[in-house]
Amino acid sequence: MTIPPPDAPLRRFTVAERWIHRATAALLGTTMVTAAFLYLPLLSELAGRRDLLVTVHEWSGIAALVPVLAGLLSRAFRADLARLNRFGPHDRGWLRSVLRRRPHPSAKFNAGQKLYASLAAGGTLVMLGTGLIMWFPRLAPLVYRTGATFVHDWGALLLGALVTGHMWMASNDPEARAGLRTGFVSRAWARRHHELWEPSPDE
Template sequence: MPLPTDATHTTGEAGAPELLRRFTTAERWIHRTTALLMVIALITAAFLYLPALAELVGRRRLLVTVHEWAGITLPVPLLLGLLSRAFRADLGRLNRFGPHDRGWVRAALRGHHRPSGKFNAGQKLYAAVIAGAVLVMIGTGLIMWFPHLAPLIWRTGSTFVHDWLALLIGVLVAGHIWMAARDPEARRGLRTGHVSRTWARREHPLWEKEQRGE
């Protein structure tokens, strides 16, 4: 049986494509606020670490404060999202890596297309890496924020890990945005909550099949 999260089907005017409910309002706002905080953290990090950009602003203390609070509050939308049944259901999907996901990865490495569920293996791996990286960033960031609470070797190691992990996150987020820019239907799903059944059947056929109760 399909989950209540996705069970809403709508049909527009005559000739309009049938739409499937992909994300609830709560899920879309969780994504938007998390994305906003992530972008703020990355932009302020760039201005803090690149001298050419730092000179354009000058107010380093303000940048540091904004960066710190954007980073420390990054998990808040996700934690509040746990109140949503639909969001919890999608977290469960993201945390399950089945045989079809392994097949998807092998096919992707060869440049082929393989069926996926609501989230493909690439999206699952991205979510897992970003979640782990954010936790490490918060931990190392707190050590840098309160240096008097940790020995010098911890502060030195935290700075090294924080800087290089920030670069990795920046690359991953840029790749995520690039992939989204290539798929207007996926962006519509995050903007309106609905996608066409045709797109779902092509990109996420196992999920589309689930919506038909098969």
């Protein structure tokens, strides 16, 4: 096996993973923008055509699952999902260190990224389930529809806050953004932020 030079870029994400992220972000972003126009009176008046907004909102929400499901065909994507779903002692140490504002080593994904992925995935599924109940009201009794509407509305606010925090964190790390844009990061950045990351041979 050829050993790469110390300063060679390190592959963080494959082309498939980057497109999965972009497509999912675009579809979820569309649901959030249309939701804002549907729920905020000022924006609703500016947009008009409420029926069109509702249709775009519903179908973009359903379609948001497609990139992730298609991504399961990618071995690299499945490997990263396994990393995101696995919490170890270093993750608990990372969380304690963040609260104390001290640096702590992490693997390819730190505990904050793992928590975000879990909350975003769970929140998206909750929004999808409650949205379907609201979309097809005849399939559920009134009490379920009322509960679904309540959960969907508040869930949208919480998910929006979560995504906003994710974007704010990303805005403070240009090289992490470059990793999603190009697929590569510098080895110095990886050693500094993800010291325990052990890249596979193709990385």
